[in-house]
Amino acid sequence: MGALTAxxxxxxxxxxxxxxxxxAMEVQMWHALALLALGVSLSQRPTRLIAxxxxxxxxxxxxxxxGVYYTAxxxxxAAHVAPTGGSxxxxSWCTLAVAWALRA
Known part of the structure; x- marks a missing residue:
C-alpha cells in the first residue's frame, strides 16, 4: 500500500x-508490527485473551x-466501516492491556 500511495x-x-x-498506510504499518510482536508473544506463553x-x-x-482507503x-x-474498525x-488495545496486566 505504501508503493500504491506513493x-x-x-x-x-x-x-x-x-x-x-x-x-491509513501508516496505521496499517504500525498495527502490522504490533501483530508481529503479538505472534512472538503467543509463541512463548499463549493466553486466550491475548489471542x-x-x-x-x-x-x-x-x-x-x-474504509479509509475506499474513501481516499x-x-x-464507507458508511460505518472505518468507525467500526477504529472502535x-x-x-482490542484495551483487551490487550488487561491481558498483559493479568499475565504479569
Whole structure:
C-alpha cells in the first residue's frame, strides 16, 4: 500500500485522497508490527485473551484501513466501516492491556 500511495497518479485519488491514504498506510504499518510482536508473544506463553485481542487488532485494522482507503480512492465514505474498525482497534488495545496486566 505504501508503493500504491506513493506512485498512483493523482487522478486516481479523490480530492485530498493521497494524504488520507498515506495516513491509513501508516496505521496499517504500525498495527502490522504490533501483530508481529503479538505472534512472538503467543509463541512463548499463549493466553486466550491475548489471542482474542490479536484477532480484534487484525479485523479492526482491515476494516479501518480498508474504509479509509475506499474513501481516499472514491471520495465516498464507507458508511460505518472505518468507525467500526477504529472502535474495534480501541477495544482490542484495551483487551490487550488487561491481558498483559493479568499475565504479569
Amino acid at each position: 506512485h498512483l497518479p493523482d487522478a486516481r485519488f479523490a480530492e485530498g485522497g493521497r494524504a488520507i491514504a498515506h495516513n 482474542v485481542a490479536g484477532c480484534g487488532l487484525l479485523l479492526g485494522t482491515l476494516l479501518f484501513c480498508g 480512492l472514491t471520495g465516498h465514505h 474495534l482497534l480501541i477495544i
